[in-house]
Amino acid sequence: MSEAPRSGPHQVLLALYALFALAAGARSLVQLTTRYDEAPVAYWLSLAAAATYALGWWAIRQASSGHTGFASVMLWIELAGVLTVGTVSLLVPDWFPDASVWSDYGIGYGFVPAALPVAGLVWLRRQRRSPA
Template sequence: MESRTRPRNMTGVGRVLVVVYAILALAATGRSFVQIVLRFEHAPLAFTLSAISAAVYIIATLALIFSASRAWYLVAWAAISFELVGVLVVGVFSLIRHDLFPEETVWSWFGSGYVFVPLVLPFVGIWWLVTHRPGREVAVPESEPMERSSW
């Protein structure tokens, strides 16, 4: 049986992680766009931080997709680390300085508007980066059918 190699980030949990980041990138981008266009003057700091979070999720998504390369792997580390600090700092400030966050953002209240996914996601992303360094590959059988019993 022939086998080929595939970067580990494009299998199983890696795919799910990329999909979740992509969904969050789309949601944060849409939310920040609407907030900035319709009500920017009401909460400029909060809405600017929403736009920053959207950019971070877009960068993290791309970096995870291409993280088999050393450069993209480092970009993924930077983006996910920034995301973690952002959600923690904005989460704390949204609780203690509600006047700075009169409207909810992606990271306010630790991402409660997104079922706390923004709080959990960077920890999962960091775990993934630690366990899936570039250059590590997994052998994938060329023509092995997927077993239904494993679903």
């Protein structure tokens, strides 16, 4: 099956998802192996964020050729994760002695973790509306 050409917004989404998968994954692996006892919950949540970014990258890549179901599920899971972790990190800061990627809605990354799934869902909605 041939792939659909990627639009500018699609390429930007793919680049950001790849960057965040790498950044969150590397950060969490370093933290888990060198400082595990300091904040294991935050570090495991960062690893979970990295996994959602990696799966999100693949899902968004597939969505350009019409396979949008998995992308929709992944983007909603990611948004739920960043909203849940962001809210809990503000309400119960003792649970987060060190930040995760999604702590405070991704403030450490310029709130990109909160904006990224929203941008992906907007792109996906437009993808579904465009004529085949």
